[in-house]
Amino acid sequence: MPDLLLYDFHLSGNCHKIRVFAAILGLPLELKNVQVLDGETRTEDFYQISPMQQIPVLKDGDIIVQDSQAILLYMAMKYGHDWIDRTPEGMAAIHEWLSYGAKEASNGPQMSRLSFLDPHENIDLERAQAVGHKVLAQLDRILSTRDWLCLGKPTIADLAVFPYVALSREGNLPLDDHPNVLAWIDRIRAIPGYYPMEGMLPAL
Amino acid sequence: MPDLLLYDFHLSGNCHKIRVFAAILGLPLELKNVQVLDGETRTEDFYQISPMQQIPVLKDGDIIVQDSQAILLYMAMKYGHDWIDRTPEGMAAIHEWLSYGAKEASNGPQMSRLSFLDPHENIDLERAQAVGHKVLAQLDRILSTRDWLCLGKPTIADLAVFPYVALSREGNLPLDDHPNVLAWIDRIRAIPGYYPMEGMLPAL
Numbered sequence: 499m500p501d502l503l504l505y506d507f508h509l510s511g512n513c514h515k516i517r518v519f520a521a522i523l524g525l526p527l528e529l530k531n532v533q534v535l536d537g538e539t540r541t542e543d544f545y546q547i548s549p550m551q552q553i554p555v556l557k558d559g560d561i562i563v564q565d566s567q568a569i570l571l572y573m574a575m576k577y578g579h580d581w582i583d584r585t586p587e588g589m590a591a592i593h594e595w596l597s598y599g600a601k602e603a604s605n606g607p608q609m610s611r612l613s614f615l616d617p618h619e620n621i622d623l624e625r626a627q628a629v630g631h632k633v634l635a636q637l638d639r640i641l642s643t644r645d646w647l648c649l650g651k652p653t654i655a656d657l658a659v660f661p662y663v664a665l666s667r668e669g670n671l672p673l674d675d676h677p678n679v680l681a682w683i684d685r686i687r688a689i690p691g692y693y694p695m696e697g698m699l700p701a702l
Numbered sequence: 703m704p705d706l707l708l709y710d711f712h713l714s715g716n717c718h719k720i721r722v723f724a725a726i727l728g729l730p731l732e733l734k735n736v737q738v739l740d741g742e743t744r745t746e747d748f749y750q751i752s753p754m755q756q757i758p759v760l761k762d763g764d765i766i767v768q769d770s771q772a773i774l775l776y777m778a779m780k781y782g783h784d785w786i787d788r789t790p791e792g793m794a795a796i797h798e799w800l801s802y803g804a805k806e807a808s809n810g811p812q813m814s815r816l817s818f819l820d821p822h823e824n825i826d827l828e829r830a831q832a833v834g835h836k837v838l839a840q841l842d843r844i845l846s847t848r849d850w851l852c853l854g855k856p857t858i859a860d861l862a863v864f865p866y867v868a869l870s871r872e873g874n875l876p877l878d879d880h881p882n883v884l885a886w887i888d889r890i891r892a893i894p895g896y897y898p899m900e901g902m903l904p905a906l
Contacts, residue, residue: 549844550802563794565801572794590767590776593800597769598754600804622826640753 500577502527505547505555507534509615511608511661512566513554514695519570519657522691523578535616567596570654581654591648595655606630607662610669630671634679637663641678645685652689660686664698704781706731709751709759711738713819715812715865716770717758718899723774723861726895727782739820771800774858785858795852799859810834811866814873834875838883841867845882849889856893864890868902 502520506513506529520527532538532553539551548555548564555562556569563572574581582592606629613621637659640647647655664683666673673679686692706724710717710733724731736742736757743755752759752768759766760773767776778785786796810833817825841863844851851859868887870877877884890896 549840550798550806551840561791561794563791563798565798567801568794568797571797572790575790575793586776586779587765587767589779590765590772593772593775594754594767594769596797597771597800597804600801601808602754604805605809620829620832622829625824625826628824636753636755 499526501559503530503557504528505530505532505553505557507532507553508696510534510553511611511665511695514661515566515657516554516556516569516573517695518692519573519578519581519654521693522689523573524691525573525577565600567600567658570658571596574654578654581652581657583649583653588649592653592655595647596658599655599658602629602633602636603659603662606633607666607669607671610671611662611665612669614668614670626669627671630666630669634663634666634671634673634676637682638676638678641682645682652686656682656686661695664694703730705763707734707761708732709734709736709757709761711736711757712900714738714757715815715869715899718865719770719861720758720760720773720777721899722896723777723782723785723858725897726893727777728895729777729781769804771804771862774862775800778858782858785856785861787853787857792853796857796859799851800862803859803862806833806837806840807863807866810837811870811873811875814875815866815869816873818872818874830873831875834870834873838867838870838875838877838880841886842880842882845886849886856890860886860890865899868898 502525504513504516504527517527534553538544539548539553545551547562550564552564554566554569555564556572563569583589606626609621609626610623610630612619613623613626646652647659660683663679687694706729708717708720708731721731738757742748743752743757749755751766754768756768758770758773759768760776767773787793810830813825813830814827814834816823817827817830850856851863864887867883891898
């Protein structure tokens, strides 16, 4: 069994996607809590672990991977081959959604939620909500003709995008208006090993 | 020779990274101009090409790839193997920076520039500049101990991050204060096939 350590924060959707993927793959994952709200990611000690100064960070023996999307890709390539497709077009299709998870899902749903969770963050809520509405509408349309974001099967693309979308209500975004998104979240919930995080309950 | 078509906009740094990579690889690239400022990406016709409603989009025969980072990955996997590393840890190292290109480089330098280029965009310039300063300082420190962003060689990681960083001055961000970033941009400029885009000149 690999020796996996996750630098983690329990309220982070980006950490949650790693916790969920490890659970789905049946991989043991030691969690090390990082005091994000107290500025621990900005310390010199943390810089030595993560020059990007962010969580999650995965340590697999001597290998360190930063960024939740990169961690999903690493885990899939090493431990979960069914969750990617190694052809150029397959990797590209997945990668479109890894970028979407890094950018759109972050700038909309994640920032909306963060502005309520941590009022000290100087977030433009109006803009975050505008992006959030657009993201939910776009996903709802795309998911009206497919069950999974790409490749006709569950992949790390779905895991990369779903957490902050599933947490949209905490950012005052209208998830209930988007039935195809809700049905997709239900399909993710039904994957063996999946478990929700705080804030996704009870409605999800 | 492949039959490559890029849905392009000349002022887009995300399009530029694809144009540069094609030039470096010696691949012919037909350009199709998209009227982004007139809302063409939001039309129904464009949705049928790109459900994410964004540029650049690459068409390679029957294959369509959205998102500049996904396009770089696709091109490297298919036409430029030296520009990636296919091991799990190599792909992860590159991917950290693809996410950085999608998020940090976008939210800081790209948004700062866009607020000056297109005042109709409702951008929080103060926040974009704060992120931009942080990004430049972070890159400058990271590049103080290495020539390339990862793997000790030029990869698509560098190409993913550099355009909006190299265009920082157009967003009123102080590139000149960051000598390691400037030296890195010079190394990218020296790659055979590289060419600058408008706005990177004359200082770069």
